[in-house]
Amino acid sequence: MSLTNLQIADLLARSADQAESYRQRAYRKASRSALAWVEEARDVLDGGRSLTELPGVGDKLARRIEGWMNQAPEVGDPPESRTGFSTRSVSSAIVEGHPEWREAINADLQMHTTYSDGTVSIEGMAEAARALGYSYVAITDHSQGLKVAGGMTPDEMRMQAREIAEVNDALSDSGFRVLHALEMNIAPSGEGDTDPGDLEGLDLVLGSFHSSLQTDKDQTYRYLAAVRNPNFHVLGHPRGRMYGTRAGLHANWKKVFAEAAKVGKAVEIDCNPNRQDLNAELAARAVEAGCYISIGTDSHYIHELDYMDMGIATVLAAGAPRERILNYMSADELLAWVADR
Numbered sequence: 001m002s003l004t005n006l007q008i009a010d011l012l013a014r015s016a017d018q019a020e021s022y023r024q025r026a027y028r029k030a031s032r033s034a035l036a037w038v039e040e041a042r043d044v045l046d047g048g049r050s051l052t053e054l055p056g057v058g059d060k061l062a063r064r065i066e067g068w069m070n071q072a073p074e075v076g077d078p079p080e081s082r083t084g085f086s087t088r089s090v091s092s093a094i095v096e097g098h099p100e101w102r103e104a105i106n107a108d109l110q111m112h113t114t115y116s117d118g119t120v121s122i123e124g125m126a127e128a129a130r131a132l133g134y135s136y137v138a139i140t141d142h143s144q145g146l147k148v149a150g151g152m153t154p155d156e157m158r159m160q161a162r163e164i165a166e167v168n169d170a171l172s173d174s175g176f177r178v179l180h181a182l183e184m185n186i187a188p189s190g191e192g193d194t195d196p197g198d199l200e201g202l203d204l205v206l207g208s209f210h211s212s213l214q215t216d217k218d219q220t221y222r223y224l225a226a227v228r229n230p231n232f233h234v235l236g237h238p239r240g241r242m243y244g245t246r247a248g249l250h251a252n253w254k255k256v257f258a259e260a261a262k263v264g265k266a267v268e269i270d271c272n273p274n275r276q277d278l279n280a281e282l283a284a285r286a287v288e289a290g291c292y293i294s295i296g297t298d299s300h301y302i303h304e305l306d307y308m309d310m311g312i313a314t315v316l317a318a319g320a321p322r323e324r325i326l327n328y329m330s331a332d333e334l335l336a337w338v339a340d341r
């Protein structure tokens, strides 16, 4: 008998729901990190190793998970907020079978730095991404409207532009390049929080919803308005879902993707294991509609840059042709694509 990491994540989330408040947080955290484990827990045990080798697992939790492994408890279907997720161990195994997809990818198109809620400098993220074999990245710090994430005022954006130019100067011999991008906050009206004039010098703009994400009413209107907003190029983490806490917004995706394809806007696959937004099922519908796809790890730490396999596994499952995926373009091709919008 054994359980997958996805089933373990679900059992941990169920334990959080039943636990005393001080234990709840530990279970929730462990549930989220189970999605990001690189190895299946059952392989760790089969190899005679301890589950405490997995990030976020202490002695107590290890005993609990081993207990579940032995009993394989019967549980009902997970709630919507935990439905339609894959895990990093599964994604990495899929990508192992298609190494050329990992080798050919040129860029990671969403990451944050200390200019907003990231933990690493521009230079630090650039160096780490270069070491992973990318030829360029997009730095996508938050805009001013997202105060909880330390969003940037236009002045801070100009400061960041200067720092990116310096980093690019220092890296000019390496062929590696940092694109100055932005994750602009989008209101439910579809409008961005930054004046179009302040977006002018940017290489790429993502637009993301970060508010009113808990409603289960149909939100097609806000997506159509956002997609038709000409001031950004990529719709970031489209549903705004979060494993175990938010199911994400609902819409008539056929209409939304058809409109995105018509105006040439890309939709994002956010590789964070707790987001997976779009997931394989919705990404396949976006591809079918003719949308461009952008993949971003949404990294706030260096180790999160490794989440790229989640996105590659998703485009493989969705049958996305590489010509429609921005990350497989060179930096110059991407800038030409942006200029065309």
Ligand SMILES: [Zn+2]
Residues within 6 Å of the ligand: 183, 208, 210, 236, 237
């Ligand atoms: Zn975001």
